[in-house]
Amino acid sequence: MITTLAVHGYRSLRDLAVPMAPVTLVTGANGSGKSSLYRAMRLLAGTATSGVVGSLAAEGGLDRVLWAGPERISGAMRRGEVAVQGSSSRSKPVSLMLGFATPELAYLIDIGLPIPSPTAFVRDPQIKREEIFAAPVLRPASRLVQRKNSTVTVFDDESRTVGSKLSARVSILSELSDPDGYPDIGWMRQVVSGWRFYDSFRxxxxxxxxxxxxxxxxxxxxxxxxxxxxxxxxxxxxxxxxxxxxxxxxxxxxxxxxxxxxxxxxxxxxxxxxxxxxxxxxxxxxxxxxxxxxxxxxxxxxxxxPSLLVLNEPETSLHPHVLPVLARLMTDVATRTQVMVVSHSDALIQPLLALGAEDAVTHHHLVKEVGETRLEGQGLLSTVPWEWGSR
Ligand SMILES: Nc1ncnc2c1ncn2[C@@H]1O[C@H](COP(=O)(O)OP(=O)(O)OP(=O)(O)O)[C@@H](O)[C@H]1O
Ligand SMILES: [Mg+2]
Incomplete structure (x- = not known):
């Protein structure tokens, strides 16, 4: 089961860590970031099939999908006391990061701008860093596998470099999947490739x-x-x-x-x-x-x-009296399949919350604050622990 989904720098998801339950319902107003969260998840799933760089290129390259607001949002900007403005220099490299945690292991991928080179594939972003670590938080002591640019290091009894010629376009999950040689990578790849997505059906x-x-x-x-x-x-x-x-x-x-x-x-x-x-x-x-x-x-x-089923806006053209039946199906299958539903419909919330046992159903309402997607009601104390580390 996925316990946390984390996104940094993707469209309006400047920095978001979403706690997940057996059934997770994500709602929000138009433009609050629901589809972006769904797409971020699909990108993450692309790491198992080396599709992540291609999918980003298809979205118009990294420049198009990166958070377009300032690197830091000050308290005064949030309170509307000063205009939103960027600073003249960045303190961190430009990066789009995606990650998730299960109760055992967690994974993150850090994607950056290509190094200028004489190639026509200038839109292809590059995978700069990947980490597999013992959940929930990345720390030096919890690190199990680290990829930095083209070099992959496995930290077991002693740390060993296992690959040093990895292409910046492929993920360790798609390239180093030999389950005997790299059990943690193989395990992670299996988790990610078990996700299934259904966008609104025609x-x-x-x-x-x-x-x-x-x-x-x-x-x-x-x-x-x-x-x-x-x-x-x-x-x-x-x-x-x-x-x-x-x-x-x-x-x-x-x-x-x-x-x-x-x-x-x-x-x-x-x-x-x-x-x-x-x-x-x-x-x-x-x-x-x-x-x-x-x-x-x-x-x-x-x-x-699948291990995780993600449904994007399933309620379109369904009458409200059918939604409780759909909600019941979701809670019925939640013992064998984790379900995430991205929806406009507040009519799905009540039946889901009424049916689900405590902790079985989570509802997140997305709101935009200074252009940034946040979880409504999530304060400093209620955020899930997540660390991105650095390159
Ligand atoms: N590069 C970017 N940086 C910051 N914000 C962006 C960027 N690209 C798009 N956005 C904003 O992200 C927001 C989220 O869009 P998204 O499509 O995820 O909304 P949604 O919740 O699915 O809305 P709807 O209910 O209308 O489908 C939009 O308001 C858009 O203005
Ligand atoms: Mg949408």
Whole structure:
């Protein structure tokens, strides 16, 4: 389980450490930084597949995504007594840092500007530092693995340098994953590669989820939902068939999901039998909300559950009476999958808080203060411990 997520210098997330629970709900007004937090998490997940530098380049390079405000925000700036202004010189190098902690180990990555060089790939940021350490806080004594530029040092009985030619574009998690040689790196890589993300699903008339799909065993729903029919059939043939059918019947009383696999084309067709209809309706005929609910329930009840499931704005086009059913599914699966939900909807909060046992559900409301995203109600004493260290 992830206990802390930390971001430094990414868009409006100047310096944020977010405590995580089995179910973590993140809400906030428009522009408060919810999507940025979601994207920061996706970037972090890219470290396991060496996708982090490419994803940053795709966002327009480091310059575009770095915190655009002053390096330090003084008390007078916060109180509005003086205008927000930068200082003439920086005290620390420009860096975007991402990290997380589990109860055992923690990881952080520090990404900086490229050193000027005669290459066309000037947008590619560089990985300057990575650390794996005993949770929760980075200290010299808790350090297990450190990467500085191209050199990787493992601190076990004696410290040893295990690599000195690492490319600035790849992470130690993607490059040094030999579980026997580097158990801590292998363990971390496995944690990160177990995360699954679903951004708001498309439900328009041309949405991929509305078409039939190849009828193959599909324990993991694709992130665009194009294999929904096969993924639903996989759930219906798993131990989660009962909870799936019950949740759907509760959200849409009298309705039942069927998969038509009879055709000679080998494709599966999703159908829903609804009260009052003489024939079942196809996926192309379903309402946006019905389709979205099916996509979310299928993602949540995956027979091959991820360690962490992150849902971005799942509530779009769902009626408020369906949200408690969704909330119940989230708390039901939270024993096997940690769930993080980034949402606009305050209507999700009440059912989640009512259902979750104490400590099982955390709600963070993001607010902007002098351009910076903060957790509402988090004072100096209630912040989670986190240290970035230095290059
Ligand atoms: N480089 C940057 N430095 C500082 N702030 C930035 C930077 N880039 C974008 N922002 C700000 O970050 C804020 C957060 O945007 P984000 O898309 O995360 O908001 P959101 O909470 O998802 O909003 P919505 O509910 O509208 O989707 C925006 O207000 C934007 O002005
Ligand atoms: Mg957003």
């Amino acid at each position: 439900t328009d008339s041309a949405a991929p989820a509305r078409s039939s799909c190849v009828g193959t065993w599909t324990p993991v729903l694709a992130d665009d939902g194009h294999d929904l029919a096969a993924a639903v059939q996989t759930v219906l043939e798993s131990a989660w068939a009962g909870p799936f059918a019950r949740a759907f019947e509760e959200a849409f009383p009298g309705s039942e999901v069927l998969i038509d696999a009879e055709g000679t084309d080998g494709r599966f067709h999703l159908q829903v039998r609804q009260p009052g209809m003489l024939r079942p309706l196809g996926a192309d005929e379903l309402s946006d909300g019905t389709l979205r609910f099916l996509l979310l329930a299928t993602a949540l009840l995956s027979p091959q559950p």
